[in-house]
Amino acid sequence: MASIITGLQGLPPAEHPKGHPFVAGSYDELEKVHMAPYLDCISQHVCTVMASFSSYNGQKMHSHKFLLTDVLKNKLGFKGFVISDWGGIDKLKDNGDPEGAEYRVCAALGINAGIDMVLGRLDLVKFQEDLISLVEAGEVPISRIDDAVERILRVKFAAGIFEHPFSDRSLLDLVGCKLHREIAREAVRKSLVLLKNGKDPEKPLLPLDKNARKILVAGTHADDLGYQCGAWTVSWTGDSGSTTIGTTILDAIKQTVGPETEVIFEQCPTADTLSAHDFAFAIVAVGEPPYAEYISSKTELVIPSDLADMICSVADRVPTLLVLITGRPIELKPEMLEKIDALVAAWLPGTEGNGITDVFFGDYDFMGRLPVSWFKTLDQLPMDPGSNLYDPLFPVGFGLTHGPKMKTYSI
Numbered sequence: 001m002a003s004i005i006t007g008l009q010g011l012p013p014a015e016h017p018k019g020h021p022f023v024a025g026s027y028d029e030l031e032k033v034h035m036a037p038y039l040d041c042i043s044q045h046v047c048t049v050m051a052s053f054s055s056y057n058g059q060k061m062h063s064h065k066f067l068l069t070d071v072l073k074n075k076l077g078f079k080g081f082v083i084s085d086w087g088g089i090d091k092l093k094d095n096g097d098p099e100g101a102e103y104r105v106c107a108a109l110g111i112n113a114g115i116d117m118v119l120g121r122l123d124l125v126k127f128q129e130d131l132i133s134l135v136e137a138g139e140v141p142i143s144r145i146d147d148a149v150e151r152i153l154r155v156k157f158a159a160g161i162f163e164h165p166f167s168d169r170s171l172l173d174l175v176g177c178k179l180h181r182e183i184a185r186e187a188v189r190k191s192l193v194l195l196k197n198g199k200d201p202e203k204p205l206l207p208l209d210k211n212a213r214k215i216l217v218a219g220t221h222a223d224d225l226g227y228q229c230g231a232w233t234v235s236w237t238g239d240s241g242s243t244t245i246g247t248t249i250l251d252a253i254k255q256t257v258g259p260e261t262e263v264i265f266e267q268c269p270t271a272d273t274l275s276a277h278d279f280a281f282a283i284v285a286v287g288e289p290p291y292a293e294y295i296s297s298k299t300e301l302v303i304p305s306d307l308a309d310m311i312c313s314v315a316d317r318v319p320t321l322l323v324l325i326t327g328r329p330i331e332l333k334p335e336m337l338e339k340i341d342a343l344v345a346a347w348l349p350g351t352e353g354n355g356i357t358d359v360f361f362g363d364y365d366f367m368g369r370l371p372v373s374w375f376k377t378l379d380q381l382p383m384d385p386g387s388n389l390y391d392p393l394f395p396v397g398f399g400l401t402h403g404p405k406m407k408t409y410s411i
Contacts, residue, residue, distance in 0.1 A: 030056075035071075035076075038072070038076060039076060042076055042077065042078050046080065047080035047081070047155045047158065047159075048080050048081055048082075048083055048155065049072065049078065049080065049081075049082050049083070050082075050083050050084070050085055051064075051068060051082060051083070051084055051085060051088055051115060052085065053085055053088060053091065060091070060092055061088075062084055062085075062088040062089055062091070062092055062109075062110045062113065062115060063092050063109040063110055063113045064113055065112065065113040065114060068082055068113050068114030068115070069113065069114035072114070073114060079151070079154065080151060080154070080155050081116035081117055081148065081151035081152050081154075081155055082114050082115055082116050082117070082151075083115070083116065083117040083118075083119065084110060084115050084117070084118050084119050084120075085119065086119045086121065087119070087120065087121040088110070088115075088119070089103075089106050089107055089109075089110040089115065089118055089120060090103065090106060090120060090121050092106040092109050092110060093105075093106050103126070103130060104130040104133065104134065107127065107130050107131060107134060107140075108134050108139050108140055111131070111134075111140050111144060111145075111148070112140060112141075112144060115148075116147070116148035116151050116152060117148070117152060176245060181351070181352055184350055184351060184352045184355070185352040185354055185355040185358070186355065187350075187352075187355070188346075188349045188350065188352050188353075188354075188355025188356060188358075189355045189358050189359050189364050189367070190367045190368060191346075191347055191349070191368050192344055192345070192346055192347075192349075192355075192356065192359050192366055192367075192368045193344065193345040193366070193368035193369060193370055193398075193399045194206065194342075194343075194344055194366040194368070194399060194400040194401065194402075195343040195344065195345060195370075195374070195394055195398070195399075195400065196337070196340070196341075196342055196343040196400070197341075197342050197400050197402075198341060198342065199338075199341055204342075204402070205281065205319055205321060205341040205342040206321065206342050206360060206362075206402055207359075207360065207361055207362025207402050208281060208283075208321070208360050208361050208362070209280065209281075209361075210256060210257050210258050210261070210361050210362075211257070211258040211260065211261060212257070212261055212280035212281065213260070213261065213262065213278075213280060214261070214262045214264065214277055214278060214279050214280060215253065215257065215261060215262070215263050215264070215279060215280060215281060215282070215283065216264055216265075216266070216269060216273075216274075216277070216279040216281075216282040216283070216314070216318060217249070217250050217253055217263060217264070217265045217266075217282070217283050217284075217285075218265070218266055218267060218268065218269050218282060218283070218284045218285075218310070218314060219267065219283075219284040219285040219286045219307070219310075219311075219323070220267060220285075220286055220287075220307065221249070221285040221286055221287045221323075221325040222248070222249050222250050222265065222267070222283070222284070222285040222323075223248045223249070223250040223251070223265060223267075224240050224241065224248065225241070225242055225243055225244060225246050225247075225248050225351065226238060226239045226240040226241050226242070226243040226244075226290065227240055227287065227289065227290065227325055228246070228248065228249070228325060228348065228349050228350060228351070228353065229243065229244065229246075229290070229348065229350050229351060230290045230291075230327055230348035231290045231291055231292035232292055233350075236292055237290055237291060237292045237293075237295055238289075238290020238291070238292065239290065240289070240290075244351060245351065246350070246351025246352065246353065247351065247352060247353040247354050248353050249283070249285050249323070249353045249356055249357075250263075250265050250353075251353060252353035252354045252356060252357040253283065253357055255354065255357070256354070256357040256358075256361050257361075264277065264279075268306075268307075268310050269282075269310070269313070269314055271313070274313070274314065274317045274318065275317075279317075279318045280319075281318060281319040281320070281321065281341075282314050282315075282318040282319070282320045282321070283320075283321050283323060283360070284310075284311055284314055284320055284321070284322050284323065285323040285324075285325055285346075286303055286307050286311065286322070286323075286324065286325070287303075287324050287325035287326040287330075288301075288325075288326045288327075288330065291327075300331075300378065301328065301329070301330045301331055301378060302330060302331045302333075303330060303331075303332070303333075303336075308333060308336055311336055311339070311340065312335065312336055312339050315336075315339035315340045315341070316339060319341045320339070320340045320341055320342070321340070321341065321342040321343075321344065321360070322336075322340045322342070322343050322344070323344050323346050323356070324343070324344065324345050324346060325346055325347075325348065325349070326345075326347065326348070327347060327348050328372075329345075329372060329373075329374040329375060331375070331376075331377060331378055332393065344360075344366075345368070345370070345374075362402065365401050365402045366399060366400060366401050366402060367399075368399055369397050369398065369399040370394055370395070370396055370397060370398045370399060371396065372396055373385060373390075373392040373394070373395055373396045374392055374393045374394040374395075374398075375392055375393060376391065376392065376393045380392070
């Protein structure tokens, strides 16, 4: 297997950046092994092809005229347009190309190679000025511009967007309307997975009492709408804080409990706070900061030690529901699991925090089941349910329901 991988991927140069594959091999091999799917896609009238961040035999794809133009457009007969990846033109300067530090040169390399539409990180005015200058200087032929424009317009005409625009501004007021939010709230309710409910199954913590005298809410993710939404929402990698309109878990709790219930929020409760109040229970929400693409590649998928210590400190004094706001399983230490009374995987619930409290306080039952195995330790990854070594913390398909006679579902 190792020799096959080496044969397909090649050996990347020293210090080659993560997430930007380096592919090596002969053109004959490339044509025989990898080109067939492209021929089939083109025959099915695929209209756009994105150049990858990868390099082929040391040359970045965004400047590879042979593959983008000679092969894709001329030999394979692709009539649509080639679009760059985000910042792909900019990254040509990292490849040691002549005068590569100058964006103007990178733009010429990419467009002359066959890039028809550019997704750029630099400002639009800078790109426009450089491209006009390149054409006026004859460094980018006007015929190349004409070809790119023709290809882009061909796709737009074929899609009918001039006669039947895809966007209808009269519908803007519907975005985020009450119906949309009700559906999003329902999706939250149905996706929550109950993993533990009570140290003693005969004495479950959930559903929670709406009329409890005093409730503690804690954790980094309890009052952070950006963390609830995750990445690829308002921004690429996501952010923290009030990034959009919605309801945090804390706000949803305050809206759900009775008028006589006191809700105290402290992100990291101190010993004084815990000893000064007689809390009926605590809801602690923690997880990962938002992430996307290569930023998510980590050697550890764990709750940070300071947060784990906080959770244990709270659970030592107060019946505790731990809520995990994360797009994937994370490692849960046995000592923490023993201390907490209940555990829920809430994933990335988005803007409608009320969907969480709908279930926590008993208006709806839990319906979610794990779509993946939840590992005990990182060294178990990747997990194979068909292996005789399969020993997860929670198996794929696992999920509990409310009540003294809790049901357990698993696949």
